Every structure is written in C-alpha cells, then in structure tokens.
Amino acid sequence: MAELTLDGVTKVFTEDDGNEIVAVDEVSVDIQDGEFLVLVGPSGCGKSTTLRMVAGLESITSGEIRLAGNRINDKPPAERDIAMVFQSYALYPHMTVAENMSFGLEESTEMADDEISRIVDETTEMMGISDLRERKPADLSGGQQQRVALGRAIVRDPEAFLMDEPLSNLDAKLRATMRTELQRLQEELGVTTIYVTHDQTEAMTMGDRIAILDGGVLQQVGTPLECYHTPNNEFVAGFIGDPSMNFFEMDVDRNQLLGDLFEYPLTPAQQESVDEAREVTFGIRPEDIDIEVDGTVDSEFEFEVTVDVVEPRGDENTIHLTFDRDVDDPETFTATVSGLRQLQAGDAVVATFPPEAIHLFDVDSGAALHNRSLDVPEATEQLV
Amino acid sequence: MSHETATPDDTTTRSLLGYPLRRIGLYLVLGAMAAFYLIPIETGLMTAITSPETYTGTHPYLPPLEPLIPGTGEFSLQPWGTAFEGLQSGLVNSLIMVIPATILSGLLGSMAAYGLTTISWRGQIGIYILFVAGIFIPYQAVLVPLTQFWYNVVPLRTLFEPIALTLPFVQEYHWKLVALTITHVAYGLPICTLLFRAHYKKLSDEMIEAARLDGASIYRIYRRIILPLSIPMFAVVFIYQFTQLWNDLLFALTIVQFGDAAVVTQELVGIGVSQSGTNFPLRMAAALLAALPTLLVYIVFGDKFAKGVAA
Numbered sequence: 001m002a003e004l005t006l007d008g009v010t011k012v013f014t015e016d017d018g019n020e021i022v023a024v025d026e027v028s029v030d031i032q033d034g035e036f037l038v039l040v041g042p043s044g045c046g047k048s049t050t051l052r053m054v055a056g057l058e059s060i061t062s063g064e065i066r067l068a069g070n071r072i073n074d075k076p077p078a079e080r081d082i083a084m085v086f087q088s089y090a091l092y093p094h095m096t097v098a099e100n101m102s103f104g105l106e107e108s109t110e111m112a113d114d115e116i117s118r119i120v121d122e123t124t125e126m127m128g129i130s131d132l133r134e135r136k137p138a139d140l141s142g143g144q145q146q147r148v149a150l151g152r153a154i155v156r157d158p159e160a161f162l163m164d165e166p167l168s169n170l171d172a173k174l175r176a177t178m179r180t181e182l183q184r185l186q187e188e189l190g191v192t193t194i195y196v197t198h199d200q201t202e203a204m205t206m207g208d209r210i211a212i213l214d215g216g217v218l219q220q221v222g223t224p225l226e227c228y229h230t231p232n233n234e235f236v237a238g239f240i241g242d243p244s245m246n247f248f249e250m251d252v253d254r255n256q257l258l259g260d261l262f263e264y265p266l267t268p269a270q271q272e273s274v275d276e277a278r279e280v281t282f283g284i285r286p287e288d289i290d291i292e293v294d295g296t297v298d299s300e301f302e303f304e305v306t307v308d309v310v311e312p313r314g315d316e317n318t319i320h321l322t323f324d325r326d327v328d329d330p331e332t333f334t335a336t337v338s339g340l341r342q343l344q345a346g347d348a349v350v351a352t353f354p355p356e357a358i359h360l361f362d363v364d365s366g367a368a369l370h371n372r373s374l375d376v377p378e379a380t381e382q383l384v
Numbered sequence: 385m386s387h388e389t390a391t392p393d394d395t396t397t398r399s400l401l402g403y404p405l406r407r408i409g410l411y412l413v414l415g416a417m418a419a420f421y422l423i424p425i426e427t428g429l430m431t432a433i434t435s436p437e438t439y440t441g442t443h444p445y446l447p448p449l450e451p452l453i454p455g456t457g458e459f460s461l462q463p464w465g466t467a468f469e470g471l472q473s474g475l476v477n478s479l480i481m482v483i484p485a486t487i488l489s490g491l492l493g494s495m496a497a498y499g500l501t502t503i504s505w506r507g508q509i510g511i512y513i514l515f516v517a518g519i520f521i522p523y524q525a526v527l528v529p530l531t532q533f534w535y536n537v538v539p540l541r542t543l544f545e546p547i548a549l550t551l552p553f554v555q556e557y558h559w560k561l562v563a564l565t566i567t568h569v570a571y572g573l574p575i576c577t578l579l580f581r582a583h584y585k586k587l588s589d590e591m592i593e594a595a596r597l598d599g600a601s602i603y604r605i606y607r608r609i610i611l612p613l614s615i616p617m618f619a620v621v622f623i624y625q626f627t628q629l630w631n632d633l634l635f636a637l638t639i640v641q642f643g644d645a646a647v648v649t650q651e652l653v654g655i656g657v658s659q660s661g662t663n664f665p666l667r668m669a670a671a672l673l674a675a676l677p678t679l680l681v682y683i684v685f686g687d688k689f690a691k692g693v694a695a
Binding site: 152 | 588590591594595596597598599600601604608609612613
C-alpha cells in the first residue's frame with residue numbers, strides 16, 4: 001500500500017510511416033495511499049495506455065511514475081509489486097483455480113508451499129470461491145472467473161491494484177453486485193487502486209476520486225460530486241451524468257442570452273462570469289428542469305415546449321422535449337421527471353430552467369465560465 | 385399468416401431405383417476415387433500373403449485362395465518372416481534416428497516459435513523470415529554440400545569414436561545416424577517453428593502479460609505456461625516429423641550411404657531383388673512392414689492431430 005504518483009506521463013506511438021500519435025499527454029495525478037481512483041473516459045482516450053504504463057507493459061515516452069516515492073519507470077513489471085486484473089481475466093487455462101492463484105507467489109516470492117497454500121485458502125474464502133479451488137477456468141462462469149482474477153491479484157498483497165475494465169464482460173445485474181463487492185473489498189484491504197472504465201456510472205459510484213481523460217489529456221481530477229456539480233469544462237459536464245447535460249449555443253447580449261430556440265436572462269453574478277465573451281454554451285442537467293403539465297409561462301425562465309418522446313425507466317421518466325415539434329427532425333433536450341408522472345408524446349408542457357442550476361461554458365475552449373450554485377435554491381435574484 | 389414451405393418436386397428430379405441420379409453419380413465418383421487409391425495397397429497386401437513359389441502368373445489383386453480357386457496362388461506368411469529378418473537392422477536404425485530427431489524438432493521448434501512470437505524484440509521479423517525461407521530449400525540442392533560437410537569438414541566420426549568405445553550398445557557406425565539426426569532436425573526446424581508459431585499467435589496476450597506481472601521470467605513463462613498449452617501442437621509436429629523422417633530416403637542415402645547404419649528405407653531399396661528375379665511377395669511384405677510404425681503413430685496420436693490442426 002503506497003502513494004502512486006503520475007508526473008507528466010506521456011506516451012507517443014510512432015507508426016511505420018513516421019506518424020506520431022500522442023496517446024497520453026502530460027497526465028499528472030497524485031494518488032493517495034489506499035485511495036480508489038477511477039480513470040474514466042470515452043474509448044480511445046488513453047486510459048488503458050496510462051494503466052499499462054503504470055504496470056510496466058508499455059514504455060513511458062516522458063514523465064515519471066513513482067510508487068511509494070520511488071521512480072519505477074525502468075523497472076520491469078515483475079519488480080513493481082503491482083497486481084493487475086484484466087478485462088478478459090487472463091486466467092491460465094491449464095491450471096486449476098488454486099494453481100492460478102498460487103502462480104504469482106511461486107514466481108515472485110520465496111514462500112514455502114504450505115504458506116502459499118494457506119494464503120490461497122484464505123483468499124478463496126474471502127472471495128467466496130472456496131469450493132471452486134480444483135476447477136479449471138473453462139468450467140467457471142464469467143462471474144466466477146472474475147473472482148478468481150481478483151483473488152489472484154489480492155493474493156500477491158501488492159503496493160497497488162490496477163484494474164482494466166474488469167466488470168465489462170459481466171451482465172448488468174452481476175456488474176451491479178460486483179461493483180459494491182469490489183468497493184467493500186478495496187476498503188477492507190486498503191490497497192491503492194487505479195480502476196479504468198468507460199462507464200461513468202461505475203466511476204461515480206466506486207471512486208474516491210475520478211480522473212477524466214479525453215484524447216490523452218486529463219480533463220479533471222476530483223471527487224465524483226465535484227466533477228458532477230462543478231465540471232471544469234464542457235466535456236466533463238457532458239460525460240458525467242446520465243442522461244447527459246443539455247447544451248444550447250447562445251449569443252451574449254449584455255444581461256441576457258439569445259438563442260435560436262429561446263432567450264434567457266442572466267443574473268449579475270453570471271454576467272460577471274461571462275465577462276467579454278460574445279457567445280457561450282448554455283448547459284442544464286435534465287433533473288434540474290421542472291416540468292408543469294397545465295402551467296402558464298410566469299417568468300422569463302419558463303418556456304412552452306412539447307413532449308416528443310417519453311422513455312419510462314420505472315423510477316424516473318426521461319422526457320425528450322422540443323420547442324417546435326412540427327419540424328421534420330426536431331431538436332430535442334432532455335428532462336427527468338418522477339416515474340409516477342404520466343406524460344405522453346404530443347403533450348404541451350411548461351419547462352422551467354432555474355437560474356441557480358445553469359452552467360455556462362466558453363464556446364472555443366469549452367472551459368466552464370459559470371457552474372451551478374451548490375446552495376439550496378432561494379428566491380431568484382433581482383434582475384437588472 | 386403461414387407460408388407454404390417449398391417442397392422438392394419429385395417429378396422433375398431424375399431418379400433411379402428411387403434415389404436421385406445426382407446422388408448415385410456422386411457415390412460412383414467417390415467410389416471410383418477410393419478404389420483407385422486403395423487398389424495398390426490391397427494388391428500389395430494380397431501379394432504379401434501369397435507364397436513366393438506360387439506367385440508368378442497369378443492375378444495380384446486377388447487373395448490367394450488355392451487350392452479352392454485355381455490361379456490365385458497359395459496363402460503363406462513366409463514373406464513376412466523373411467521381410468522382418470531382412471529389415472531388422474534397418475528398423476532399429478530408423479528408430480534410433482527418428483525418435484530423438486522428432487523430439488528435438490518439437491522442443492527446438494516450440495522454443496524458436498516462442499522466442500519469435502510471444503516475446504517481442506528488435507529484429508525478430510528478420511530472423512523469422514530466415515526461418516520461413518528455410519522451408520523452401522530443396523533437399524536435392526544441398527546433397528553434395530551435406531556430404532562434404534559430414535565427411536570432410538566436421539570431424540564427427542573421430543569425435544564419436546570415444547563415445548562408441550565407452551558406452552555399451554553404441555557402435556562406431558552410429559556416428560552416421562547422429563549426423564542424419566542433426567541434419568533432419570535442422571531441415572525440419574523451419575516447418576516445426578511455423579506450426580508452433582501459428583498456435584502461439586492464438587494465445588491470449590493478456591495471459592502472458594498477467595504472467596509477467598506475476599513475476600515469471602521469460603524461461604518460467606515458457607516452462608509453466610507455454611509448454612503445457614502446446615501439447616496439441618506437439619502431437620501435430622510429432623506425427624508430421626515422424627512420418628517425414630521415417631519415410632525419407634534422400635538424406636539417408638547421402639549421409640549414411642549403404643552399410644551397417646542403413647535405415648529401413650534404404651534396406652527397402654534392395655530387398656527381394658536378386659539375380660534369380662524379383663521376389664514380389666517379399667517386397668510387398670517388406671514395404672508394408674516398413675510402413676507399420678507410421679501407421680501405429682497415426683492411430684495412437686491421430687485424434688490429437690485432428691484437434692491440433694483444426695484448432
């Protein structure tokens with residue numbers, strides 16, 4: 001168990017024709033001892049490459065990786081005292097579960113056989129697979145194989161765990177169960193963990209902190225709620241949260257925003273954040289939009305919209321709304337309402353965009369100019 | 385709404401005795417091909433169990449059923465006995481050469497394929513291409529250089545003498561078999577490496593990476609993971625190399641030449657041929673006897689071969 005530091009880690013791949021591909025660009029994260037850090041991002045963002053560099057399976061082009069303060073850039077994987085769980089589990093098919101789990105200890109330590117046996121027994125107990133010890137991987141279900149892969153990593157008692165999308169190959173229900181179990185295990189063992197996933201739900205629920213990558217560049221590192229409520233930029237805002245945030249392109253006209261679909265007044269604080277910008281991207285999360293069925297437009301924050309599609313999810317309904325349903329391909333935005341409310345396509349409703357819940361982003365860089373207020377909403381500020 | 389499934393219209397398909405003509409035609413062709421393929425072996429077998437005295441003038445493909453059916457020759461197992469006596473030393477020499485050569489081919493081929501496929505290092509593609517080029521070397525092109533090599537360049541004969549003197553059962557002339565073994569291993573290596581490489585390419589990269597992270601060295605990964613997983617391919621290579629080496633005549637003639645160290649293919653050349661004529665039953669019996677070991681190997685390892693090739 002130790003702190004793991006990534007300091008300006010960069011990976012450049014050179015193709016045969018001389019083309020250089022920057023897969024990871026100056027990523028720096030300080031992971032505390034015992035922390036569960038989730039590396040999340042869309043496919044191809046460089047998260048797996050980063051993980052493999054920490055494991056020693058990829059060389060580091062520039063930058064440094066330190067484990068417990070020691071530089072490990074040039075150490076071969078076997079000497080880094082790191083255990084990894086692969087997406088495909090990577091179990092040894094010709095060995096039994098017990099042999100799979102003993103392999104690491106046999107190859108990297110001088111432990112006696114009975115000592116190794118004892119540790120393997122303890123770990124199989126912990127993982128709930130004691131009765132599978134003599135089976136071969138081919139005779140196990142996906143979930144069982146995954147537990148063996150986890151057990152194989154735990155048995156090593158390493159300084160850090162690396163997990164490369166270990167839950168991706170499981171069905172949804174099993175994934176949900178394993179998520180909580182993994183969290184519990186990690187807390188119990190207290191081992192520093194880097195967990196790579198493309199699933200933002202896993203990131204939000206499992207991480208002590210999450211690090212969001214896009215195109216090899218680190219977008220934000222923070223607690224899940226920090227990234228959710230105060231995203232650094234438009235990418236993070238759109239990536240975290242399901243259904244994702246609604247974005248509208250707006251022009252700035254002193255104290256209000258003008259857009260193709262609607263106009264929106266700005267509070268003085270928001271005007272200050274916008275500053276000199278002529279255009280902004282207006283963002284609001286689906287769950288922050290209030291929907292009234294038989295309402296009237298009482299303020300400048302309310303708009304008449306029509307329901308286009310309703311996606312019932314049981315606990316919630318995701319409503320796709322549009323300002324103009326008569327167009328061939330209507331532009332829609334999403335709102336979330338309680339699952340008990342009955343709405344239908346074609347209903348005319350009033351949508352409210354509360355001013356304390358909006359986000360504003362710079363059009364060119366995507367950087368956040370103004371994030372939502374984290375206070376409980378009070379009376380709306382006086383408009384100038 | 386149901387659709388009527390299309391049914392074959394019997395009135396438009398030509399048939400004979402109730403079976404479609406096409407199928408009869410297909411079976412006839414297959415039968416003819418099988419007959420063409422099997423008749424020589426059947427003839428050989430029938431000839432081998434005919435007594436040499438009554439052989440001349442009979443139909444070779446008919447079983448010897450005299451005195452029941454005149455003109456077919458008398459049944460006799462004598463050719464087999466004579467054949468065995470004549471081929472004895474050849475069989476022993478072949479075994480001495482083929483078994484170590486096959487085992488070495490397999491081991492070295494798998495190690496070479498491991499080094500060229502599973503491990504990554506600079507320049508390995510160049511080495512691999514050299515191996516592939518080796519497959520295409522025609523044996524005929526290297527016959528003379530090989531003779532020069534073993535008889536004039538490498539002093540294997542003199543080096544081998546002390547071993548022959550000290551160890552029991554080892555004769556001086558066995559140095560030729562050692563030379564033949566080494567030659568066959570060398571020339572068989574490219575194809576064995578290729579076979580193993582095809583197998584190793586299919587192994588999961590992540591599994592090897594997991595082994596590296598588990599702390600295993602390159603050698604340990606080979607011994608504990610690659611080797612156990614190569615068993616199906618070993619069966620394939622074993623059968624292939626055994627058959628190739630057992631049946632080889634060219635290198636045997638070149639390196640061993642005739643004499644005490646002659647292998648079974650060489651003995652087969654001259655058996656049953658003498659000034660008084662050709663003893664066909666003896667030759668047939670000898671040929672079938674010489675083919676027996678490869679047949680046995682195939683029977684024992686055959687299903688593994690089929691699995692290994694299909695995998």
